[in-house]
Amino acid sequence: MFDNLPKVKIGIVAVSRDCFPESLSVERRKALIKAYEDKYGKNDIYECPICIVESEIHMVQALEDVKKAGCNALVVYLGNFGPEISETLLAKHFDGPAMFVAAAEESGDNLIGGRGDAYCGMLNASYNLKLRNIKAYIPEYPVGTAEGCADMIREFVPIARGIIGLSDLKIISFGPRPLNFLACNAPIKQLYNLGVEIEENSELDLFEAFHKHDNDPRIPDVVKDMEAELGAGNQKPEVLPKLAQYELTLLDWIAEHKGYRKYVAIAGKCWPAFQTQFGFVPCYVNSRLTGMGIPVSCEVDIYGALSEFIGTCVSEDMVTLLDINNTVPADMYEESIKGKFNYTHNDTFMGFHCGNTNSKKLSSCAMKYQMIMARNLPEEVTQGTLEGDILPGEITFYRLQSTADSKLRAYIAQGEVLPVATKSFGGIGIFAIPEMGRFYRHVLIEGNYPHHGAVAFGHFGKSLYEVFKYIGVPVEEIGYNQPKGVRYPTENPFA
Known part of the structure; x- marks a missing residue:
């Protein structure tokens, strides 16, 4: 454990x-x-x-x-x-x-x-x-x-583990959310209502701490561990020392700032100035800490980190945070999914993030650069993503969120990652959730959820639902994918 x-x-x-x-x-x-x-x-x-x-x-x-x-x-x-x-x-x-x-x-x-x-x-x-x-x-x-x-x-x-964990959790964040990222708003009042502490820091604090680890004698050992994990996927060996230095920075920060709390999750900054100043992207390090049971969310997504931690408690396994990102092309659905799996086209979508999913949850992995960021920046400062298709198997997509007016709501949907090649980049998988199209419209969009969702590797909806109820999320505010024939309150009966 x-x-x-x-x-x-x-x-x-x-x-x-x-x-x-x-x-x-x-x-x-x-x-x-x-x-x-x-x-x-x-x-x-x-x-x-x-x-x-x-x-x-x-x-x-x-x-x-x-x-x-x-x-x-x-x-x-x-x-x-x-x-x-x-x-x-x-x-x-x-x-x-x-x-x-x-x-x-x-x-x-x-x-x-x-x-x-x-x-x-x-x-x-x-x-x-x-x-x-x-x-x-x-x-x-x-x-x-x-x-x-x-x-x-x-x-x-597992329900008790999640509730106990929240009562002794500190979330450590670095920097404000990136520009044009209001979707991951994080009113912190509900964190205190849940008994969660938060320590908000500047990116400059993190930058200073990072440089205090220049030439840290532990860096070579961390690099060796990264090399062993990546194996043939170690395509950017030149960036590993910087990534090792960053990992040590975060681990030392946790040890020094945990205070009276027993458990920690991190909401980290990763753009737009991170790459140019640090000289890399932190995705791979985020994946490694998550693999240690210390969830790290991207883009200072505080409630994403909170959600990841709850899923880690419930599942006793590492989790990930993904964008509910893009549709599966019609030709890919026809070629690889239709008739082979019992899902409609609208039941499927792609979950993606730049490279924060742990290597143990990928079919294969490779250290690469962040293609989206490299469209506007030199490629060498965007290295540090861990790319690969996510392992097929059962998953639970979920999120606990505070609304802009500080009300708790959540969603849970069980499904699977299909054993179908994504033909794309990043840490990515083809997800299938029954009645996803309707869930997407009448829970995710109607509930004003951000595009980030936490992913637990297995079906844990029953336990998550009970955790959310216990901590005070109104049952009418816990969304889930309604089966066919059961109408959402906002669903047009004549559609």
Whole structure:
């Protein structure tokens, strides 16, 4: 696991209403723990053994116990009906994400002395959570057998990791956004509302720090590591020392500026003056830091960096940031996609960025120059991109954004990168998302999203959706690709 991510340890606390047999919750808790450990191991859970919570005093004792055990996430397990006040106070006073789950009845032969009524108790728990304005994760169907509840708790782990990560995240940015880049506006008020710190720096600060690393004795070792990673794709070896110097600059900046925060993401500057002053473009270095679990967004996209970090937490894997860039030409669709994959032409598009996607997520890679920038600048100052087609496979395209008037909204869409050659440049892939054309119009355009989207390599929509809900994004502001036949509110019914 990356060092820049939280390690989740879940404390499982069972509760019991005092007019129900406490043994119901005790035995069901033991069965739940066994089911989880048998299937998923013991590393990320802790069974609170001190008491079954029936009262506020028990609640305090349980909280002290899970805190002492180092738990940073909580599962409140209704082994029976449960004490609605004490169980919700567990979530209120626990410093971290909380989940509520309830026990199903085990046998038709034990519905007198052994009936727990947790199905009913979950309703009271949810009512009391709302009454006290307490956040908690409740699964889609939160009542189950020991094995079923174990699976639900396992699904909570990446959700908890994302929430915990945000509570200890600092975003470090360099420079204002480039000219003509208002799309990636970043009202920082919502960052503070989420518990995220931000440190905004000048490009001049970064330039000074870079030159303090001139002739850094560590540069040759970083160059060797880059050479090993690039292999035959090392087409611009002359720029590697500068890139190594820049990588060391960023890593040292993180170490010196992390402050009291545990986790860091970077929103970096890369044009228009970056190339002429630094003498390269930073794309490849950005890709390497992202591969270390330290997401770096291009073009000072602060909410892009925030989105990347959430995806890294949820997936425990590196992510990337791409432009939702261009259509797939009709002749390419006819030749390579139609009849071979179950997608319409409008379901497909190309996701691209100059060269910030990590080499492990590319079919092959090569160090090149930035072709778009080189149209106006000498080619030698635009070297430093990592180009190649993105690996085919499942992806989730998503973004968390603050609007210009500081309201949170998000989108999530699951799809795949197709195994089709792009015949283009940069870090690029042919993406397919069901009903992408309608999603593009009625979520992305209608929601005023920028062209940058974060990409997680796998299907993580379920976890991302729950993270966004938990941190306060209104559910009506979480866009997704509606299936065919389900109309968007802004979709013309006569179109």
